Amino acid sequence: MILPIQTGQDNPILRQEAKEVKEITTQIKQLVLDMIETMKAKDGIGLAAPQVGQLLQIIIAKPEPDKEALALINPQIKKTSRKKEIIEEGCLSLPNLSVPVTRSVKIIVQGLALNGQPVKIKAKGLLARIIQHEIDHLSGVLIVDKGL
Numbered sequence: 638m639i640l641p642i643q644t645g646q647d648n649p650i651l652r653q654e655a656k657e658v659k660e661i662t663t664q665i666k667q668l669v670l671d672m673i674e675t676m677k678a679k680d681g682i683g684l685a686a687p688q689v690g691q692l693l694q695i696i697i698a699k700p701e702p703d704k705e706a707l708a709l710i711n712p713q714i715k716k717t718s719r720k721k722e723i724i725e726e727g728c729l730s731l732p733n734l735s736v737p738v739t740r741s742v743k744i745i746v747q748g749l750a751l752n753g754q755p756v757k758i759k760a761k762g763l764l765a766r767i768i769q770h771e772i773d774h775l776s777g778v779l780i781v782d783k784g785l
């Protein structure tokens with residue numbers, strides 16, 4: 638099901654802390670499937686649960702069109718490279734806006750896969766950028782806050 642996307646930098650849902658997922662229930666799995674469908678429908682490359690109105694720590698990322706989307710529950714960045722890059726980013730919640738954002742080129746992120754297994758991912762480039770962007774959403778941070 639394609640879910641409506643929360644928009645606007647003053648939207649209170651986009652400005653709150655998302656809660657940890659305690660148990661990966663069938664509802665959570667369905668939410669992830671709906672998020673993936675919604676992201677594809679909107680031509681996005683990443684999405685965080687608060688963007689579809691759910692204040693839960695869930696993100697998805699799809700840096701390459703022909704690869705499956707990556708879903709992470711309760712993601713936490715464990716390490717960021719000192720090397721940073723400035724690239725213009727957009728956000729499905731802030732239509733028609735792009736902002737140059739400084740982010741680490743490489744990161745190590747931990748979380749849970751949809752099957753509940755802990756995962757640790759070393760990401761670089763676009764995937765690292767998407768993950769950092771989506772994890773910002775989980776603490777109510779938007780690209781307009783990042784500046785240079």
Ligand code: ZN
Nearest residue numbers: 727728729730
């Ligand atoms: Zn966003």
